[in-house]
Amino acid sequence: MNLTRLFDPGTVAVVGASTDERKIGYEAMANAVEFDGRVYPVNPSAEGSVLGEEFVPSVADVDEPVDLALLCVPGPVVPDVLEECGEADVGGAVIYAGGFAEAGEEGEALQERIVEVAAAGDVALLGPNTSGFVVPRSNLLASFASGVEGFRPGNVAILAQSGGVAHQLAFQALREGRGISAMVGLGNRANVGFEEAIDYFDGDAATGAIVLHVEGTDDGRSLLETCRAAETPVVAYKVGQSDVGEFAESHTGALTGDHDLYTAGFAQYGVPTVGSTSALLDAGLALANSPAPGGANVGVVTAQAGPGIIVADRLQRAGATLPELSEDTQERVEEVLPGITFADNPVDTGRPMPEFGELIETVAADDAVDVVLVYELFEEALGFPVDALDGLAERVGKPVLFASEGPPGAMDDELAALREAGVPTFTSPERAAEATALLARYAGLGDGAAEAEVSADV
Amino acid sequence: MNLTRLFDPGTVAVVGASTDERKIGYEAMANAVEFDGRVYPVNPSAEGSVLGEEFVPSVADVDEPVDLALLCVPGPVVPDVLEECGEADVGGAVIYAGGFAEAGEEGEALQERIVEVAAAGDVALLGPNTSGFVVPRSNLLASFASGVEGFRPGNVAILAQSGGVAHQLAFQALREGRGISAMVGLGNRANVGFEEAIDYFDGDAATGAIVLHVEGTDDGRSLLETCRAAETPVVAYKVGQSDVGEFAESHTGALTGDHDLYTAGFAQYGVPTVGSTSALLDAGLALANSPAPGGANVGVVTAQAGPGIIVADRLQRAGATLPELSEDTQERVEEVLPGITFADNPVDTGRPMPEFGELIETVAADDAVDVVLVYELFEEALGFPVDALDGLAERVGKPVLFASEGPPGAMDDELAALREAGVPTFTSPERAAEATALLARYAGLGDGAAEAEVSADV
Numbered sequence: 001m002n003l004t005r006l007f008d009p010g011t012v013a014v015v016g017a018s019t020d021e022r023k024i025g026y027e028a029m030a031n032a033v034e035f036d037g038r039v040y041p042v043n044p045s046a047e048g049s050v051l052g053e054e055f056v057p058s059v060a061d062v063d064e065p066v067d068l069a070l071l072c073v074p075g076p077v078v079p080d081v082l083e084e085c086g087e088a089d090v091g092g093a094v095i096y097a098g099g100f101a102e103a104g105e106e107g108e109a110l111q112e113r114i115v116e117v118a119a120a121g122d123v124a125l126l127g128p129n130t131s132g133f134v135v136p137r138s139n140l141l142a143s144f145a146s147g148v149e150g151f152r153p154g155n156v157a158i159l160a161q162s163g164g165v166a167h168q169l170a171f172q173a174l175r176e177g178r179g180i181s182a183m184v185g186l187g188n189r190a191n192v193g194f195e196e197a198i199d200y201f202d203g204d205a206a207t208g209a210i211v212l213h214v215e216g217t218d219d220g221r222s223l224l225e226t227c228r229a230a231e232t233p234v235v236a237y238k239v240g241q242s243d244v245g246e247f248a249e250s251h252t253g254a255l256t257g258d259h260d261l262y263t264a265g266f267a268q269y270g271v272p273t274v275g276s277t278s279a280l281l282d283a284g285l286a287l288a289n290s291p292a293p294g295g296a297n298v299g300v301v302t303a304q305a306g307p308g309i310i311v312a313d314r315l316q317r318a319g320a321t322l323p324e325l326s327e328d329t330q331e332r333v334e335e336v337l338p339g340i341t342f343a344d345n346p347v348d349t350g351r352p353m354p355e356f357g358e359l360i361e362t363v364a365a366d367d368a369v370d371v372v373l374v375y376e377l378f379e380e381a382l383g384f385p386v387d388a389l390d391g392l393a394e395r396v397g398k399p400v401l402f403a404s405e406g407p408p409g410a411m412d413d414e415l416a417a418l419r420e421a422g423v424p425t426f427t428s429p430e431r432a433a434e435a436t437a438l439l440a441r442y443a444g445l446g447d448g449a450a451e452a453e454v455s456a457d458v
Numbered sequence: 459m460n461l462t463r464l465f466d467p468g469t470v471a472v473v474g475a476s477t478d479e480r481k482i483g484y485e486a487m488a489n490a491v492e493f494d495g496r497v498y499p500v501n502p503s504a505e506g507s508v509l510g511e512e513f514v515p516s517v518a519d520v521d522e523p524v525d526l527a528l529l530c531v532p533g534p535v536v537p538d539v540l541e542e543c544g545e546a547d548v549g550g551a552v553i554y555a556g557g558f559a560e561a562g563e564e565g566e567a568l569q570e571r572i573v574e575v576a577a578a579g580d581v582a583l584l585g586p587n588t589s590g591f592v593v594p595r596s597n598l599l600a601s602f603a604s605g606v607e608g609f610r611p612g613n614v615a616i617l618a619q620s621g622g623v624a625h626q627l628a629f630q631a632l633r634e635g636r637g638i639s640a641m642v643g644l645g646n647r648a649n650v651g652f653e654e655a656i657d658y659f660d661g662d663a664a665t666g667a668i669v670l671h672v673e674g675t676d677d678g679r680s681l682l683e684t685c686r687a688a689e690t691p692v693v694a695y696k697v698g699q700s701d702v703g704e705f706a707e708s709h710t711g712a713l714t715g716d717h718d719l720y721t722a723g724f725a726q727y728g729v730p731t732v733g734s735t736s737a738l739l740d741a742g743l744a745l746a747n748s749p750a751p752g753g754a755n756v757g758v759v760t761a762q763a764g765p766g767i768i769v770a771d772r773l774q775r776a777g778a779t780l781p782e783l784s785e786d787t788q789e790r791v792e793e794v795l796p797g798i799t800f801a802d803n804p805v806d807t808g809r810p811m812p813e814f815g816e817l818i819e820t821v822a823a824d825d826a827v828d829v830v831l832v833y834e835l836f837e838e839a840l841g842f843p844v845d846a847l848d849g850l851a852e853r854v855g856k857p858v859l860f861a862s863e864g865p866p867g868a869m870d871d872e873l874a875a876l877r878e879a880g881v882p883t884f885t886s887p888e889r890a891a892e893a894t895a896l897l898a899r900y901a902g903l904g905d906g907a908a909e910a911e912v913s914a915d916v
Binding site: 021022098145146147148150160161162163164165166167168171172174175213215239240241242243246247275276277278304305306307308309310312313314316317342344346348350377378379380381405406407408409410411427428429430431 | 479480556603604605606608618619620621622623624625626629630632633671673697698699700701704705706733734735736762763764765766767768770771772774775800802804806808835836837838839863864865866867868869885886887888889
C-alpha cells in the first residue's frame with residue numbers, strides 16, 4: 001500500500017465540511033485550510049462557501065484528483081462515502097468517526113465493510129476512530145483538534161495507536177520546543193496499521209526517528225519484523241503492564257496482550273522500549289539527532305556536582321557505564337582548569353566557567369567515551385557553550401546531549417540555539433540520563449551485547 | 459537551634475559585598491537588595507555604595523541588630539568573620555565558600571573551626587559549600603545565582619543537600635508554574651542539617667509539604683526520627699542507588715551509604731520516597747495541596763481513552779487500586795451522559811464535553827473512591843471545568859488532581875486558574891499518576907497497610 005497520497009497529498013477534500021462551528025466538519029475544515037496545497041469542502045447539502053472555499057457537492061465533482069479525503073461524517077455513512085472516494089480515485093482517507101471495531105459486533109461488521117470498500121477502491125484508510133494526523137512542514141492539519149497549527153517541523157515521527165496520545169505527545173513536544181516530522185493517531189487501524197505507517201515514515205527523508213505508542217495488536221510478530229526492517233531508528237512505549245484490558249479493548253478494539261512478551265520481543269528485534277510518554281519523546285529526540293554510538297561508555301561533564309551525581313547515578317541504573325578517562329584526557333583537563341573540582345568521570349567544574357566548552361571537547365575526544373552528556377545550570381553572565389557544542393557530535397562521530405535548568409527567558413533562547421544546532425537538549429537530569437542510556441543500549445541491541453532495560457521512568 | 463533569624467530575618471548583611479560585577483560579592487548583593495527588609499553591604503576596604511546601599515566596614519558597625527549575614531568571603535577568612543558575627547549578635551550566616559569538609563583533611567579542620575566559632579557565638583550556619591537559599595514571599599534571595607527573583611511564592615519547601623539541585627528543583631517548579639515556600643541548599647551542613655531545617659519548616663505556617671534531596675548523612679536515624687516527628691508531610695529523593703560514592707563525597711563530604719537501607723528506613727518512618735527530581739516536586743505539590751486520603755482507591759475520569767489507559771496502567775503499577783464505582787454512581791454517570799464511552803472506572807467521555815465537570819463531581823462523591831484523578835486534553839471551545847474543580851477537594855474531603863496537555867496560551871491560562879484554586883495540576887499522564895499513587899501510598903505508610911514502592915520514575 002502506497003501512503004504517499006495520504007501523508008503527502010497535493011489536494012485535500014473535507015467531506016462533511018460545515019459552516020456550523022460546533023461541528024467537527026467545521027473544526028476539521030478550519031484546520032485543513034492551513035494546508036500549503038488546495039483544500040475543497042465537500043457537502044452535497046451545503047451551498048456557498050466555508051472559510052473562503054466554495055462547497056463542492058461530491059469528491060467526484062472536484063476538477064482535479066483528490067489525494068486525501070477527511071471524512072467528517074457519521075460511521076454508518078462512511079461506506080457509501082468511501083465508495084465515492086474509490087470511484088473518484090481518492091488516494092487516502094481519514095475516518096474520524098467511532099462506532100466501529102471498538103464498539104461491539106455491529107461496529108465490527110461496519111469496519112469489515114469499509115475495509116472491503118477501501119480495498120476495492122484502493123483507498124488507504126487512517127482510522128476509523130482517530131483524531132487524525134498532522135505534518136507540520138506542509139501545514140497539513142488533518143486533525144480536528146484545536147491548537148495543532150502550532151506544531152513545529154522536526155525530524156521525529158510520532159505514531160500512536162490512540163489519537164489522544166498522539167496529540168498529547170505532539171503538544172508535549174511543542175511545549176518542550178521540539179519539532180516533529182509527523183504526528184499520526186492510528187485509531188482502529190482498518191487498513192493502515194503500524195506496519196504500513198512505519199514503512200512509510202522509514203522512507204520519509206524528513207524523519208530521523210520513529211516513536212511508537214502501542215496498546216496492542218493482533219499480529220505482534222509482523223510489527224516487530226517491520227521495526228527490524230526499518231533503517232530509521234524505532235523506539236516503542238508499550239502501555240498495559242497492569243490490567244487495563246477491558247478499558248483498552250473498548251478504546252481501539254485492541255487486545256493489550258502480554259506486556260513482558262512485547263518487551264522481550266522488541267528487545268530481540270532491536271527496538272528499545274521506554275516506560276513513559278516523556279521518555280518516548282526523549283528517545284526519539286536523541287535517536288533522530290545523534291550519530292549511532294559505538295558502545296555504552298558515557299563521558300559526563302557537569303558544571304554542578306549535585307545534578308552531576310544524579311546524572312551519574314541514573315545513567316548507571318539505566319545500563320550505561322562511566323569509563324575512566326585516559327591519562328591524556330585527565331592531564332588535558334587539569335591543563336585547561338588547574339585545581340578542577342573533580343577531574344575523573346564525571347568531570348565537574350563546580351560552577352559554569354569560560355573553559356566549560358573546551359572541557360566538553362576534551363572529554364568528547366577521549367577514545368574511551370562513546371556518548372557525551374553535559375549538565376550545566378544556566379548562569380546569565382556566561383550563557384551556554386553553544387559554539388563548542390555546535391557540530392561537535394559530527395566532528396567526534398559520537399552522540400552529544402545537553403541538559404540544563406534555569407530561569408526562563410535568557411536560558412530558553414540559548415536552549416533554542418542549541419536545538420537549532422541539532423543538539424538534543426533536556427531540562428531534567430533524569431530524563432537526559434535516560435535518553436543517553438537508551439542510546440547506549442541501542443548500540444548493543446543489534447548485536448546482542450546488551451539487554452534492553454525498561455525502567456518505569458521519566 | 460532557632461532558625462527564625464536565618465530564614466525569616468528583618469535585617470540582612472552581605473559581608474564581602476563588592477562593586478565588581480564579576481565577583482560573588484556583587485552577585486549576592488544584587489540578589490539581596492530585592493529583600494523586603496533592610497540590606498547592608500559590609501566590606502572594610504570598600505567606600506561609597508553598591509546598588510544604592512552605603513558600605514559599612516563591619517557587621518558590628520550596622521546600627522541595628524543583623525539577623526542574617528551572607529558571607530561572600532574566601533574559606534580561610536570565614537572563621538574570623540564568623541567570630542565578628544557572633545560578637546555582633548548575628549543570628550544566622552550563609553557560607554558560600556567551598557574548601558571545607560568536602561576537600562580533604564585541611565578543609566575538615568577548617569570546618570571544625572567554624573562549627574566551634576558558630577557555637578560560641580550562637581550563629582546558625584547554612585553551608586559551607588552551598589549556593590544558599592531563597593524565600594520568595596519576602597523576596598529574600600540569599601543565593602548568588604541569577605534568575606532566582608522569578609521564583610513564585612507557594613507552599614512547598616525544597617530542602618536539598620546540594621545547592622545545585624536546590625536551584626534545579628526551584629527553577630523546574632518555576633518552569634511548571636508552581637510556587638515554593640522556600641528553596642534551601644544545605645551544602646556541608648556544618649550546624650544546620652536536615653534535622654534543623656525540617657524542624658524549622660515544619661513550624662512554618664506557609665509550608666504545606668517538605669521535599670528532601672538526600673545524598674547521604676552520617677546519622678540516618680536522626681534524619682528519619684525528625685521526619686516522623688514532623689506534622690508537615692515530608693517526601694524524600696535519595697540519590698545514589700548506583701556507585702557514585704567517590705564523586706558524591708567530593709561534593710558535600712557525605713557518604714551515600716546503602717540506598718536500600720535508606721529506602722526501607724524512610725518507608726518505616728512514614729516518609730514516601732521517589733526516584734527523580736520531577737517526582738519529588740510532584741509529590742510535594744500533591745501533598746501540600748490535598749486533604750489526607752483515606753485509602754489507595756483512585757477514581758479516574760478522563761476525556762480521552764488513550765491517556766486514560768496510560769494513567770490507569772501507571773496508577774496500578776505504582777501501588778494504587780481502581781475500585782469499581784457504586785451502582786448509584788454508574789447510574790448517575792449514565793444519566794448525565796447517556797451512551798458514555800466507558801462508564802466504569804476510569805469513566806471515559808471520549809472527548810471533552812460540557813458535562814465533564816458534573817461527571818468529576820459524581821465520581822468524587824462515590825464512597826469507594828479515596829482519591830480522584832482527572833485527565834483531559836485541552837479543547838479550546840470548552841476550556842477546563844474550573845468551576846467544578848475549584849474547592850472540590852475540600853467539599854468531598856479527598857485529594858483531586860488534574861492532568862492535561864494542549865496548546866500553550868489558552869490552556870496555560872486555564873491551568874493557572876486551576877493552580878490558583880489549589881488544584882495540583884500536571885502535564886504528563888505518568889507524572890500525574892505517580893503523584894496520585896504516592897498520595898495513595900502515603901495513606902498507608904503510617905499504619906503499615908502499604909509498602910512504599912519506589913519506581914525509577916518520572
